[in-house]
Amino acid sequence: MILYDFLPSGNGYKVRLLLSQLGVPFKRVEINILKGESRTTGFLSKNPNGRIPILETNNGQILWESNAILFYLGAGTKFFPNDSFEQAQVMQWLFFEQYSHEPYIATSRYWISILGKADEHRQAIQEKRAPGYAALSVMEKHLTKCSFFVGDCYTIADIGLFAYTHVANQGGFELTKFPAIQAWLERVKAQPGHISILQA
Amino acid sequence: MILYDFLPSGNGYKVRLLLSQLGVPFKRVEINILKGESRTTGFLSKNPNGRIPILETNNGQILWESNAILFYLGAGTKFFPNDSFEQAQVMQWLFFEQYSHEPYIATSRYWISILGKADEHRQAIQEKRAPGYAALSVMEKHLTKCSFFVGDCYTIADIGLFAYTHVANQGGFELTKFPAIQAWLERVKAQPGHISILQA
Numbered sequence: 001m002i003l004y005d006f007l008p009s010g011n012g013y014k015v016r017l018l019l020s021q022l023g024v025p026f027k028r029v030e031i032n033i034l035k036g037e038s039r040t041t042g043f044l045s046k047n048p049n050g051r052i053p054i055l056e057t058n059n060g061q062i063l064w065e066s067n068a069i070l071f072y073l074g075a076g077t078k079f080f081p082n083d084s085f086e087q088a089q090v091m092q093w094l095f096f097e098q099y100s101h102e103p104y105i106a107t108s109r110y111w112i113s114i115l116g117k118a119d120e121h122r123q124a125i126q127e128k129r130a131p132g133y134a135a136l137s138v139m140e141k142h143l144t145k146c147s148f149f150v151g152d153c154y155t156i157a158d159i160g161l162f163a164y165t166h167v168a169n170q171g172g173f174e175l176t177k178f179p180a181i182q183a184w185l186e187r188v189k190a191q192p193g194h195i196s197i198l199q200a
Numbered sequence: 201m202i203l204y205d206f207l208p209s210g211n212g213y214k215v216r217l218l219l220s221q222l223g224v225p226f227k228r229v230e231i232n233i234l235k236g237e238s239r240t241t242g243f244l245s246k247n248p249n250g251r252i253p254i255l256e257t258n259n260g261q262i263l264w265e266s267n268a269i270l271f272y273l274g275a276g277t278k279f280f281p282n283d284s285f286e287q288a289q290v291m292q293w294l295f296f297e298q299y300s301h302e303p304y305i306a307t308s309r310y311w312i313s314i315l316g317k318a319d320e321h322r323q324a325i326q327e328k329r330a331p332g333y334a335a336l337s338v339m340e341k342h343l344t345k346c347s348f349f350v351g352d353c354y355t356i357a358d359i360g361l362f363a364y365t366h367v368a369n370q371g372g373f374e375l376t377k378f379p380a381i382q383a384w385l386e387r388v389k390a391q392p393g394h395i396s397i398l399q400a
Contacts, residue, residue, distance in 0.1 A: 066295075072284065075288075085272065088269070
């Protein structure tokens with residue numbers, strides 16, 4: 001398999017982490033999104049939406065959207081439940097991640113720590129504070145009752161939410177008021193085969 | 201089953217439409233989000249993220265996130281493929297819908313046609329034009345080659361993308377330059393059991 005990826009990306013990291021934990025060998029192709037490499041004709045022929053990650057399977061099939069790739073790779077493994085309602089709960093948290101979490105927490109990190117342009121985006125960063133903390137509060141509330149997001153087992157829902165939550169401080173979000181999230185981050189890091197975000 | 205819903209919502213409509221096409225009986229509970237009814241203690245005890253739709257199953261299990269509900273109801277029916285790669289492609293388009301389409305096209309419609317506050321949100325609406333049209337261009341490109349989004353069959357990917365695309369004009373998006381999208385909208389409307397967005 002080939003993973004078109006950008007090392008600092010949490011969305012890319014999700015897939016790298018799952019592949020590592022599955023023990024699936026893959027070739028990583030670095031796409032420097034800061035240099036326009038996700039907007040070339042060649043790249044857009046793979047993903048017309050111009051975003052990493054993209055997974056290219058051994059058959060040459062192309063799949064994009066990080067959480068859809070998690071679903072594809074995770075289905076039928078211990079990282080995805082067997083029960084159909086629990087499967088839907090995994091998807092619920094992954095959609096929550098993309099709609100209510102990533103646009104605030106990941107985007108702030110992108111401006112502040114990837115682009116290094118906090119000043120230029122000061123107002124937009126400020127507007128993302130409240131909805132970002134609201135997403136963290138939803139997670140905190142859930143994690144005070146549960147060890148992991150679904151079925152008290154580590155699943156792709158945890159992988160999806162871990163990616164940008166564990167580097168939320170790089171987007172200016174403080175996790176000190178979220179003890180249940182902090183404890184969950186440690187549980188995720190303790191899973192066999194865990195790799196860090198900048199570990200290719 | 202109980203569907204907590206808001207009639208003008210495209211996210212609620214997705215679920216209503218699938219339930220109708222599946223012939224599954226359900227009770228609809230209207231939550232007027234404009235009157236704060238999705239922020240009450242009772243509602244937040246069902247969805248801490250404070251959004252409709254919510255599905256409550258016959259067992260009293262609670263599921264939120266419209267596209268996760270589509271997955272739950274659609275899995276194992278003719279509206280979801282059997283092939284695992286095609287299943288992942290369905291999820292790809294549903295994540296695309298929530299990340300790259302809904303935040304621009306649905307949000308513009310909300311400000312303009314649901315709240316009736318186009319003037320107040322003029323600048324934000326303007327900022328959503330380019331990414332909204334970019335999402336429509338991605339869809340157009342795909343639909344020039346395919347009748348439906350995945351496997352040339354009508355699936356929950358089509359239901360998910362139809363919901364806000366067919367009312368994109370209510371958010372100020374013109375579909376005249378997207379003939380493939382227009383033809384696809386007609387194919388979706390022609391599916392057995394189709395209902396319109398304001399049909400409870």
